[in-house]
Amino acid sequence: MSLSVDIEHRFDGFTLKAAFEAPPGVTALFGRSGAGKTTLVNAVAGLLRPDAGRITLKDRVLLDSAAHICLPPHRRRLGYVFQDARLFPHLSVAANLDYGTRYASGGGTAMSRSDVIDLLGLAPLLDRRPRHLSGGETQRVAIGRALLSRPEMLLMDEPLAALDATRKADILPYLERLKTAYNLPILYVSHALDEIARLADTLVLLADGRVHSAGPIRTLLSDPALVPVLGVREAGAVIDARVTHHADDGLTTLRIAAGDLYLPGVQAHVGDVVRVRIRAGDVIIARERPKGLSSVNILPVTVTAVQMGDGPGAAIALDAAGDALLARITARSARDLGLQAGMPCFAVLKATSVAQASIGQHLP
Amino acid sequence: MSLSVDIEHRFDGFTLKAAFEAPPGVTALFGRSGAGKTTLVNAVAGLLRPDAGRITLKDRVLLDSAAHICLPPHRRRLGYVFQDARLFPHLSVAANLDYGTRYASGGGTAMSRSDVIDLLGLAPLLDRRPRHLSGGETQRVAIGRALLSRPEMLLMDEPLAALDATRKADILPYLERLKTAYNLPILYVSHALDEIARLADTLVLLADGRVHSAGPIRTLLSDPALVPVLGVREAGAVIDARVTHHADDGLTTLRIAAGDLYLPGVQAHVGDVVRVRIRAGDVIIARERPKGLSSVNILPVTVTAVQMGDGPGAAIALDAAGDALLARITARSARDLGLQAGMPCFAVLKATSVAQASIGQHLP
Amino acid sequence: RDVTVFAAASLRGALDEVAALSADTVVISYGGSGAMARQVAQGAPADLVVLANPQWMDWLHAQGVVAPDAAAPLLTNTLVLIGHSGPEMPNPDADALLARLNGGRMAMGQRDAVPAGVYARAWLEHIGAWSTVEPHLAEVENVRAALALVARGDAPLGVVYGSDAGAEPKVSVLWRIPSEQHPAISYPAAALTPEGAQFMTTLRSPQAAAIFVRHGFSLP
């Protein structure tokens, strides 16, 4: 276990009581506004001393209220990207970044300053004062500062919320590299399931200060029962696929047990196993293999469960030669097509609707 | 014209030179981080006095540097939701809200305090101090405060960025109601094209301090040339449809020139005209009418333009009996299907993939 | 070696000139008599003290700092009634003073704290005017402030030393108070070291006497 958390804390009118284990990799904290995400991260960082609990990182005890242990923040060696940036107002952007390096302990992950500056596009900002930055620029500097502090774990509280899609798409692969190449565990707060699906290995769903469910992202995202919790639009399965070919027209062939997928813009090398997120809403079900469609991804599947919702939708769990898929279609279609468990059919996936951001590198 | 802006301002290393007209309704400012969105909104609000320019709201001159007119912020009667909330730290949430009402001029839009509190879920927070709020809670209070100040126009700088999808979905219809029922013009900064497509009537694309393009949202969103600018995932056409029937299973039938659409969760009344956003990535093209699909929306269309991108994608402009549609498919599929201008074919839209949030009420 | 003298502030000027007569380097610290007495008792590096007030010299005797025979009066001074302008007031009584004050106040040193104030009070009591004049006093922290009040016309009358009044053109002496109407105004001096004793001889020299007289003091 990388991080293990079991804490309890009461505010006036709000109680956080959460326990979870975060294996190496990225653990996402997901939950509505006010669910307790920031409170929890603050406790991990040592900025909030919970009423009771125990937090360990690898073999280090960060907090053990029973043993009266509470490591001060500066000895926890965690890099924290705050929801509210918290740049040092009296330091230039460059000095803000260097602050991270200044007190970096020997350990942790070595990232080069110039890499960080390039990635986050900070070069033109280096001489600026924080108060002359735009919202997104501020947040990028905050990310850079945390990255440069050589932390043993990164805590990121909605780090990309202030960023535009292009910038997000630039930064996400880098975060992935942190986790794979540098083996840096990340605790990642976000309300964008997109980012989470791409980055996270583990998902912790917080609701009202309690852990609603926690587990491997694959399992949770393809659980039809969680569709209402995660939001209708965001549900979708995550499957592993091996890169077999990059074609000249930019499409990459990926092999899964059920057949081949053709996806654009996959960056991995041939032979790599990548993670592909297929949103339930992007899957069409056909009784017969359709022809003359612009969709090049058509997989034979078997219906494993049909879950009719309260509304007009239905969640259909599918088995694609062992991989779990999730489709969200209208209840009317489900009836019209006569879908039921065990029925063989075809899943049509739009190649372009497999979001760029949803293709992530898989853990080695 | 509701708002007319033509300003120029230089910061060290950044120049804003933007002119645009915002007709009544919602005008979205869209652009990358650092494009100058906040700077522009600040100029409209009177918090930044641009080097030169002219800003008028309806028939009131807010700024005319040639005539040395610069109305102070408190006489501009604009409600500003800041990117960084800016709640009054010494006042409770309730008092923050009431501050808006206290100095409200007689004019502007009357919204009831209890409505605002209900909508934004502020009831449990009323006695709290701002520093005891979570990020999302803070932003909700900021929105409420601006709404209650009876402004003649709302300025919203990424108001929903800190909110989760569910909360966003709750608030968006309300903003729509402000614009339709109360006729309140809104200048809306966002980097979520989703929100923009749903709310905005006019889109102003800022890039590097300049207006890249501006115009009715319908035109800009279905312009294949803007696909790279807006982001591959977010491009998509917006069309108007009339509600003809609400079925018991929750699907609503909408009439457009090319035929019927079946969409879930449409809230409008029978007879209303609503706006439907159909993302380019959610459209599949078929040469023949497909059968046995879970997709119930299949429209006969004609290809009007095929634009091959640099990468693996292709943007296909379609004409559906007069309505412009945009499809994004792989270049390979475009070639395989032999798509070219003038060719008749079928557009398959997943009912559930027409996002809930993309169905908005149309201006009366 | 330097000679250090602690002296009453009202002696500055005269004493500075006298010090110049000495072959030694004379360093003079001016201050209030009470403060100086306390400092000497606390071991101040004074070779000689000149106070404006015999009471504090007595106190120093009592503290055992100064031998009873080491101290002797060095100078005396006179007390004068001054006014901003107007005719002289020989032998004033309470009514005359009140009339001349005409609703204004009489400036003088604080009745207990400032030596000149102590003498002024004694005089007023002697002529039986104290209870009448007392409500019309303006007591200040030093004689010069009293002088300033009269010079500026803020107070019609004041009681100060003769040595102070002579040098201020904006006030006129209305009445030189006879010395028997108040306790003797005496500046006792005491040498604390041999160096101090040596400077004492300079102080008592005829040249010094001339300087003191020129500044309005008298010799005992």
Place this chain on the structure above:
Amino acid sequence: MDAAGYEALRLSLLVSGTATLLALPLALGCAWLLARRDFWGKDLLSAAIHLPLVLPPVVTGYLLLLAFGRTAPVGRFLEQTLGLVLAFRWTGAVLAAMVMGFPLMVRAMRLAIQAVDPRIEAAAATLGAPRYAVFATITLPLIAPGILAGTVMGFAKALGEFGATITFVAAIPGQTQTLPSAIYSYLQVPGGEARAAQLTLIACAIAVSAVIVSEWLSRRIAARIGAA
């Protein structure tokens, strides 16, 4: 304590209290000007405000006499127009205490104003609050700790002021003789230490109470506005 002591105590409290209250708005105005405005002569204003700190109090008192004495131009003007006499009145003691405490008050308030985030004030302006209302409803509450600190300092200084007061308005029992000048005069007499000590203890007690009240208030304010 004897009657004179009581009288001095009463007067000290009256003078210090009045001086503090009167100086408050003026000091606030100066603090605001110095913190937020740029104007010609700003540094000189700041220097002038600091002067009473630098000059021996007696000199300040003397200068007050030159300006506000009965025969002085300003003093005459005040007497003729407002009927306000400062010389030898408790009102003059109030003026002296105001002048001496002023630099302390201004500085504390200025620091507090400088620490207010102007973006918060801007937010209030966009909600329609005119400038004075922004000041009253946002700035003022946010600088409450500074106002409180300035008030305590000003009051304490006023309570301890003596040199300028006695030079300007003398030490008239019941009118202008405050606690410190009573203490001073006791200290000048051999054997007066005991009574001086008694009055000193009273002054200390007042100061300690004022500080304790202010610390309590400051904690309440901090809890309200969320300062550390």
Place this chain on the structure above:
Amino acid sequence: MDAAGYEALRLSLLVSGTATLLALPLALGCAWLLARRDFWGKDLLSAAIHLPLVLPPVVTGYLLLLAFGRTAPVGRFLEQTLGLVLAFRWTGAVLAAMVMGFPLMVRAMRLAIQAVDPRIEAAAATLGAPRYAVFATITLPLIAPGILAGTVMGFAKALGEFGATITFVAAIPGQTQTLPSAIYSYLQVPGGEARAAQLTLIACAIAVSAVIVSEWLSRRIAARIGAA
């Protein structure tokens, strides 16, 4: 100006400068304690720091004399252990100036510390900075305006201090006679006004220069840390 005037000026600058520098760290420590810590007796500490403001300077000087005189317990102890003699030396004048300026310094710094957002300090801690480093690299630069203000006030007060100094260490030319006590003693003799005025002008000039320098510095600091 005569040699004595120069001497007094030199000594005043030496004493005020030394007092300000020595008091600075101590005042900073007290300010930090009062702003950030809660402990038993906090209000009493605060009251004690304010006392020199409330008491007539002469009383403060007298108390210093009682404590640090050559024959007084603390004075003797200091002399025997550290060889440090305060009584009637310029070092004593430094002590008196420190004590008198202390409340002003502490208050300015305390206000500044209270205005620092602890969340910014917390951010530094998460980046690995130990507590002293957070203070040195974050808190200290952010409270620079307060330190500057405290320094100016303390220096100004030290420059103007007179009652406590003359009571504690007398006014020995070249040793303990500072500008204000020279001014005071000139004011005591007939015809001394002109020289008193001259020295007063010099004191004013120093004060004005100090304030102008501090205003300039304060603008630079504001530009750096982004205060209003």
